[in-house]
Amino acid sequence: xxxxxxxxxxxxxxLIKDIYESYGYDFSLYSRASFTRRINRxxxxxxxxxxxxxxxxxxxxxxxxxxxxxxxxxxVTEMFRxxxxxxxxxEKILPQLGxxxxxxxxxxxxxxxxxxxxxxxxxxxxxxxxxCLIYGTDINPSVLETARAGVFPMHQxxxxxxxxxxxxxxxxxxxxxxxxxxxxxxDKSLQEKLILSTHNLVSDSSFNSFQLVICRNVLIYFDKELxxxxxxxxxxxxxxxxxxxxxxxxxxxFSNLNKFYHQIxxxxxxxxxxxx
Amino acid sequence: METKDPITELIVIGGSAxxxxxxxxxxxxxxxxxxFPIVLVLHRKAQAESxxxxxxxxxxxxxxxxxxxxxxIQNNKIYIVPSDYHLLFEDKNKVSLDGSEKMNYSRPSIxxxxxxxxxxxRQSVIxxxxxxxxxxxxxxxxxIKKNQGKVWIQDPETADVDYMPRQAIQNVEYDLIVKPNxxxxxxxxxx
Numbered sequence: 001x002x003x004x005x006x007x008x009x010x011x012x013x014x015l016i017k018d019i020y021e022s023y024g025y026d027f028s029l030y031s032r033a034s035f036t037r038r039i040n041r042x043x044x045x046x047x048x049x050x051x052x053x054x055x056x057x058x059x060x061x062x063x064x065x066x067x068x069x070x071x072x073x074x075x076v077t078e079m080f081r082x083x084x085x086x087x088x089x090x091e092k093i094l095p096q097l098g099x100x101x102x103x104x105x106x107x108x109x110x111x112x113x114x115x116x117x118x119x120x121x122x123x124x125x126x127x128x129x130x131x132c133l134i135y136g137t138d139i140n141p142s143v144l145e146t147a148r149a150g151v152f153p154m155h156q157x158x159x160x161x162x163x164x165x166x167x168x169x170x171x172x173x174x175x176x177x178x179x180x181x182x183x184x185x186x187d188k189s190l191q192e193k194l195i196l197s198t199h200n201l202v203s204d205s206s207f208n209s210f211q212l213v214i215c216r217n218v219l220i221y222f223d224k225e226l227x228x229x230x231x232x233x234x235x236x237x238x239x240x241x242x243x244x245x246x247x248x249x250x251x252x253x254f255s256n257l258n259k260f261y262h263q264i265x266x267x268x269x270x271x272x273x274x275x276x
Numbered sequence: 277m278e279t280k281d282p283i284t285e286l287i288v289i290g291g292s293a294x295x296x297x298x299x300x301x302x303x304x305x306x307x308x309x310x311x312f313p314i315v316l317v318l319h320r321k322a323q324a325e326s327x328x329x330x331x332x333x334x335x336x337x338x339x340x341x342x343x344x345x346x347x348x349i350q351n352n353k354i355y356i357v358p359s360d361y362h363l364l365f366e367d368k369n370k371v372s373l374d375g376s377e378k379m380n381y382s383r384p385s386i387x388x389x390x391x392x393x394x395x396x397x398r399q400s401v402i403x404x405x406x407x408x409x410x411x412x413x414x415x416x417x418x419x420i421k422k423n424q425g426k427v428w429i430q431d432p433e434t435a436d437v438d439y440m441p442r443q444a445i446q447n448v449e450y451d452l453i454v455k456p457n458x459x460x461x462x463x464x465x466x467x
Contacts, residue, residue, distance in 0.1 A: 002379070031366065031374075033364035037388075217375045227346075247375075250345050
């Protein structure tokens with residue numbers, strides 16, 4: 001069933017302003033169509049009959065606000081989603097990264113961590129895991145707890161295993177986890193190089209330099225102005241000859257930065273080109 | 277069409293099992309000078325590389341484009357919603373993709389796009405629901421109707437899988453029942 005239309009456009013504006021003033025989270029440049037759906041979805045799930053009730057709860061109850069942040073962001077993710085993307089990483093990008101003494105990778109907007117674990121598996125199989133660091137960041141602290149636990153629903157494993165094989169994986173995917181009733185606990189060694197931390201792409205700045213930044217299906221929730229700002233943030237965080245990877249329907253093509261980047265084949269991977 | 281009909285600014289077509297043949301027949305017979313875009317929301321398996329846009333392009337006189345995030349939609353072009361994303365309208369020219377939870381076990385969901393189109397385009401959208409095996413799209417058609425848009429439904433007698441159009445006919449106030457062999461004709465006559 002579709003979510004009801006409880007909160008009107010002008011009320012969304014007010015809510016965004018109030019949240020910014022009370023908590024410092026700025027949603028004003030989020031893609032409005034999706035954001036409005038999320039707000040109305042929250043009203044449905046949490047049974048708010050009016051905007052006033054939602055607003056009161058959000059502004060006066062910190063615990064509720066944490067829950068609100070969890071629900072307002074979309075946390076749908078998969079292991080090895082778009083297997084051909086991971087195949088490109090495996091075959092084209094990792095051999096290049098292997099020439100660096102230390103490989104630093106940033107998975108921006110990592111949600112519950114499925115992509116960070118997928119990357120860890122790729123690096124292991126490429127024999128590069130010993131010299132890498134994977135930073136996984138998200139605006140939402142609670143999804144990072146899930147990522148830290150490394151336990152994912154068992155019913156997903158069939159899809160993940162198929163994705164893994166299509167990405168060029170040669171092992172038995174079940175070697176990477178221990179099944180326990182309805183959950184799959186991933187090998188602790190996949191967390192050794194994983195650093196998880198909150199980071200808000202809207203307001204936080206660059207915190208390190210990387211050879212690979214992966215940010216897939218996050219920018220679709222931002223409007224073009226914010227997308228451009230985040231591209232600048234990624235650019236500032238990427239070493240020369242580093243790579244930026246986006247979701248399968250996202251593009252750097254319309255960005256001012258496009259001329260400094262070179263797209264790899266037909267994948268959504270761009271290489272930062274040294275113009276000096 | 278009567279002259280008092282509002283100008284059509286968008287056609288959005290939803291379909292599931294059995295709809296591809298209808299789409300192909302329509303595309304083959306469309307004029308090359310439509311004064312509105314057509315957006316297709318079709319249920320299909322999530323896959324890395326979709327052949328659907330290329331397939332449809334072979335039969336089409338006008339451009340067939342798979343939507344990317346923030347695509348600017350233009351008149352006289354056909355847009356396909358990519359698998360594994362919902363499509364929302366930001367305004368009359370710009371769309372966003374959304375990877376949120378499936379709706380009616382579907383992503384893309386026809387309901388999600390119909391409703392978004394209804395709220396942005398109001399009386400100037402036509403929603404068309406074709407053959408299919410579930411009821412995704414029926415609730416969305418209600419939003420189109422509620423906002424004074426037009427609702428067309430494929431004649432269930434002509435549908436490979438008639439559940440979806442039958443559900444629509446039973447639950448939504450519609451403007452037209454269309455058969456596959458005259459769908460393009462009706463669209464070509466629109467202003």
